[in-house]
Amino acid sequence: MTRTLTLLGATGSIGASTLDLVRRNRDVWQVEVLTAHSSAVELAALAREFGARLAVVSDEAALPALRAALAGSGIEAAGGARALVEAAARPVDITVAAIVGCAGLAPVMAAIERGGTIALANKEALVSAGEVMMAAVARHGATLLPTDSEHNAIFQCLAAGRIADVARITLTASGGPLRTWSQAQLDAATPAQAVAHPNWSMGAKISVDSATMMNKGLEYIEAYHLFPVGLDKLAIVIHPQSVIHSMVEFRDRSTLAQLGPSDMRVPIASCLAWPDRMDTPLAPLDLAAIGELTFFQPDEQRFPATRLAREAIRAGGSAPAILNAANEVAVAAFLAGQIRFTRIAAVVEETLQRSHDAPAPASLDEVLNVDRSARAQALSLLENTALV
Ligand code: NDP
Numbered sequence: 001m002t003r004t005l006t007l008l009g010a011t012g013s014i015g016a017s018t019l020d021l022v023r024r025n026r027d028v029w030q031v032e033v034l035t036a037h038s039s040a041v042e043l044a045a046l047a048r049e050f051g052a053r054l055a056v057v058s059d060e061a062a063l064p065a066l067r068a069a070l071a072g073s074g075i076e077a078a079g080g081a082r083a084l085v086e087a088a089a090r091p092v093d094i095t096v097a098a099i100v101g102c103a104g105l106a107p108v109m110a111a112i113e114r115g116g117t118i119a120l121a122n123k124e125a126l127v128s129a130g131e132v133m134m135a136a137v138a139r140h141g142a143t144l145l146p147t148d149s150e151h152n153a154i155f156q157c158l159a160a161g162r163i164a165d166v167a168r169i170t171l172t173a174s175g176g177p178l179r180t181w182s183q184a185q186l187d188a189a190t191p192a193q194a195v196a197h198p199n200w201s202m203g204a205k206i207s208v209d210s211a212t213m214m215n216k217g218l219e220y221i222e223a224y225h226l227f228p229v230g231l232d233k234l235a236i237v238i239h240p241q242s243v244i245h246s247m248v249e250f251r252d253r254s255t256l257a258q259l260g261p262s263d264m265r266v267p268i269a270s271c272l273a274w275p276d277r278m279d280t281p282l283a284p285l286d287l288a289a290i291g292e293l294t295f296f297q298p299d300e301q302r303f304p305a306t307r308l309a310r311e312a313i314r315a316g317g318s319a320p321a322i323l324n325a326a327n328e329v330a331v332a333a334f335l336a337g338q339i340r341f342t343r344i345a346a347v348v349e350e351t352l353q354r355s356h357d358a359p360a361p362a363s364l365d366e367v368l369n370v371d372r373s374a375r376a377q378a379l380s381l382l383e384n385t386a387l388v
């Protein structure tokens with residue numbers, strides 16, 4: 001029996017990992033929709049290869065190129081933000097949400113509102129919309145399958161017990177490529193150094209988030225929404241080998257961990273096959289070759305992002321959406337060579353301080369408004385402090 005699949009963000013890193021699994025199981029999957037932002041030629045090639053019914057570029061300016069590249073294929077082409085949301089609302093068996101940033105929020109909400117099953121990699125959407133998204137999931141009977149490796153690990157460990165019996169959930173963090181750098185070295189870190197992740201191959205934005213530890217901050221907020229145990233039971237530990245993807249400790253002090261190669265095809269496969277299992281092309285875990293697993297406390301002096309995220313989710317309301325929006329703006333500025341590495345967290349903190357009276361968003365539109373004004377605030381900070 002074939003299953004239908006929509007992949008939001010098909011031209012990215014998670015998109016490629018998902019399509020690798022689909023390519024190996026062509027008889028199982030019918031690809032309905034593939035989307036990108038502006039990579040029209042790449043998207044058209046994927047749509048042709050997988051026989052998609054519809055290809056969408058959210059950047060409308062890329063639609064002519066998409067149309068040209070799909071000419072004669074019989075594949076429908078569409079462009080613009082509205083087309084993206086309409087595509088995400090089409091009924092399918094599973095939607096893989098792999099757009100980067102809050103830009104993925106509206107299509108994820110569209111998939112939720114039709115009660116779909118969503119494999120959620122796009123953590124910024126959940127961080128920004130928090131309660132609004134989780135309320136929509138409950139209201140529409142949607143199913144969120146956590147695809148982020150840590151949350152997928154926790155989801156798998158939770159199959160062994162009840163959430164009421166959880167004493168602690170520990171997110172593991174690699175610490176990123178700059179984990180051992182001094183403050184002075186961090187001040188001078190370049191984009192190339194920040195995206196050179198030791199264990200994972202990922203898109204540029206999440207690679208920088210991993211280097212600043214904001215990725216773990218976003219994941220802390222993501223875990224708070226996905227697994228209702230309360231903030232006091234959420235912890236973070238540095239584990240540079242990225243073999244243990246996260247852990248759940250129950251009240252009898254039994255701790256369950258999920259281990260595996262640092263390859264996103266593992267958590268993606270667990271979502272695609274859920275509640276069953278499927279083969280992946282990965283080598284078996286060789287613990288003797290890995291040799292040792294080590295663990296450290298996070299250092300919030302050099303890497304303040306996890307503190308900022310914890311404070312934002314404790315403050316609640318609009319703070320997580322502001323944190324995320326400011327981080328997106330600051331990371332883009334860092335990648336463009338406009339600000340220093342250590343300014344990223346500073347811009348996030350200053351934006352949060354300046355936007356503290358923003359009301360708690362109660363709908364998708366209100367979340368998007370908070371996101372927009374926090375971006376404007378962060379941008380104005382950048383204009384005043386460029387190159388510092
Ligand atoms: P990439 O940057 O590699 O890919 C992003 C995808 O989103 C591309 O298809 C891109 O299209 C599309 N896109 C970019 N901007 C927009 C926009 N404004 N509107 C619509 N679509 C857009 O990202 P990743 O695959 O690394 O990450 C995707 C998500 O998954 C992120 O939220 C990330 O945090 C999360 N994640 C990623 C992991 C990884 O290993 N990569 C691990 C865990 C979570 P185009 O090519 O046209 O720009």
Ligand code: MG
Pocket residue numbers: 148149150219
């Ligand atoms: Mg992760």
